[in-house]
Amino acid sequence: MPDMLVKLYDLPEQHTLINRLQEQGIVIRRPIGPEKHIVTEWVRRKFREHWKSECEVSFSRVPISCFIAVENGKILGFACYDATVRGFFGPTG
DSSP: OOOOOOOGGGSOOOHHHHHHHHHTTEEEEOOOGGGHHHHHHHHHHHSOHHHHHHHHHHTTSSSOOEEEEEETTEEEEEEEESSSSTTOEEEEO
16 A cells, blocks of 8 residues: 655644534544553554554654544544654554
């Protein structure tokens, strides 16, 4: 599978989308350290073990280089960056 490189610095701001999601009860946020086991186990169950490993790396970054989408306390999705190597986006699901 080829890499899908995206110039993140060229993307428009998404505050409007994030606000609309929040109005619908979906919160996009960085997880905090004590949530590491919850997030990484969710990633392992929904995707695969090596994505869990990459997600764990994102928790070693300051700030944590992972975002999660949460609705009613349940994780809907995740996105990491600087996990595989610095400057790369992913994994995401």
